[in-house]
Amino acid sequence: MTFVRAKIGGWVDNVDPISAVQANQLTVNSSRAIDGTSGGEYAPKAEGPIVFTGTQGLEITTGNIELNPRYVIRNQEFEVTFFNPGSWAPDLGNNYQNLVLGSVSFPLKLPHGQVLTFIEARFKGAAGHGFDPVNLGGGITMPRLTLWSVDSSGISTLILSKDDNVIVQSEYESFHTMTLGIRPGFAGVISEAINLTIDAEENRYVLSVLSEGGADFQAGSILASITHYTTCTSYVEH
Amino acid sequence: MAFSRVNPTGYTNDNSTITAAQANQLDINQSRAIDGTAGGTYTPTGQIIISGTEGIRYQCTGAGANIRLGSRVITRQSTMSGITEGTGTWAMDIGMTWRNATESATGLFLPLDLPDGAVLNSVTARYIGAGGHVTNPLTDPGGLDLAMPLLQVLSVDSGGVATVVGSQLDTAVDPIDYEVMHEITASALAHTVLREVNRYLVRFIGERGAEYTTGALLTQVLYQATVTKYIEH
Numbered sequence: 313m314t315f316v317r318a319k320i321g322g323w324v325d326n327v328d329p330i331s332a333v334q335a336n337q338l339t340v341n342s343s344r345a346i347d348g349t350s351g352g353e354y355a356p357k358a359e360g361p362i363v364f365t366g367t368q369g370l371e372i373t374t375g376n377i378e379l380n381p382r383y384v385i386r387n388q389e390f391e392v393t394f395f396n397p398g399s400w401a402p403d404l405g406n407n408y409q410n411l412v413l414g415s416v417s418f419p420l421k422l423p424h425g426q427v428l429t430f431i432e433a434r435f436k437g438a439a440g441h442g443f444d445p446v447n448l449g450g451g452i453t454m455p456r457l458t459l460w461s462v463d464s465s466g467i468s469t470l471i472l473s474k475d476d477n478v479i480v481q482s483e484y485e486s487f488h489t490m491t492l493g494i495r496p497g498f499a500g501v502i503s504e505a506i507n508l509t510i511d512a513e514e515n516r517y518v519l520s521v522l523s524e525g526g527a528d529f530q531a532g533s534i535l536a537s538i539t540h541y542t543t544c545t546s547y548v549e550h
Numbered sequence: 551m552a553f554s555r556v557n558p559t560g561y562t563n564d565n566s567t568i569t570a571a572q573a574n575q576l577d578i579n580q581s582r583a584i585d586g587t588a589g590g591t592y593t594p595t596g597q598i599i600i601s602g603t604e605g606i607r608y609q610c611t612g613a614g615a616n617i618r619l620g621s622r623v624i625t626r627q628s629t630m631s632g633i634t635e636g637t638g639t640w641a642m643d644i645g646m647t648w649r650n651a652t653e654s655a656t657g658l659f660l661p662l663d664l665p666d667g668a669v670l671n672s673v674t675a676r677y678i679g680a681g682g683h684v685t686n687p688l689t690d691p692g693g694l695d696l697a698m699p700l701l702q703v704l705s706v707d708s709g710g711v712a713t714v715v716g717s718q719l720d721t722a723v724d725p726i727d728y729e730v731m732h733e734i735t736a737s738a739l740a741h742t743v744l745r746e747v748n749r750y751l752v753r754f755i756g757e758r759g760a761e762y763t764t765g766a767l768l769t770q771v772l773y774q775a776t777v778t779k780y781i782e783h
Contacts, residue, residue, distance in 0.1 A: 335557075342579040347552055351596030354600055360605070372617065380601075417642070465769055513627070
């Protein structure tokens, strides 16, 4: 709650003593106030949060409000334009269905200055594969996620690529998760980490999904979602 | 850093004296404290950290309805998702770069995700003309050999009416400049973005004319805007 004056109306010289209650209130209030000069850490309790009302509010002159590092998880809109026309098609619900061997690319909307950590795609292989497991000599090449950075000249730089690693046909033909990077909270090898600081001023970022291929190719795989995990340490303007 | 009590055990009536040191500390503390009533400008030498579970709730209205930012210019890339105005005029290349396929006066539409309330300063297309042009300069006096690519920034209202916020013809003057990556910038737009009522997009029309050559690339579209506040979304 907000502070109130220790003595409404104020003290008068040689008239009003400062009582112990008043003095204590002054010191308690002072110890709870936010130090605008040196900063400090504050943990508002049950009376909180700190509420700003009125029309003036806060202004941050330079920089941005920092956040304790946190994973921000967002589903990516499927704003797709085909690199291989006819290889994938949206179904009802805007899932993407694979028709023939080929890739489909999705632009990623990522927050400038933050760190992209992990991407996962929910994917279901088409039914009817003749072999099990599908990625160990089963007659198909596995679907692949590839993260690209694209610069001003249109040059794509490979950030990271990884194949679907499901090894059992029944799992492959059910919805499962394809991953890129190291899932937050899990151990992983450095070579599989993304850890990409996003430069949304100079680059744009694209995730391409290459379909399965090979002799045992089956049409009808479905890509249902793409989710990215970003370590955010500040608000960004946009 | 956070203030501490000047007398941790507290004062007792008729039994305590406020020392000069304590009074001075109180005075210094209050002079440093953030004034939640009258406001003020503060330049902390350390971070102000809000921890715990309660945090800050911001329910200001009017000009202060969003946390304000010192005026700054941001640059952001477009995703390059889009659609062609005419069938087959542009096609997506690897890396989601647009490649011009056929000569057409119709455009490529690329939606712009602009921050509401910001002032749009400029929109830039990064473009590589196809190789093989002969005439030099492309912008010959008659302008007959090649109509240069055109960048338009459009605002579209609820009735579907498109208004040109700004536009810019490619000003490259010879094939050496034109056939490498260069920028086409619609500048000095000074347009306040109103996302509640409008959507925004780029309309890009490729080169045309007697010396038309297929294969130009539109590699990036980016904007610069002056922002003065955080927005909710």
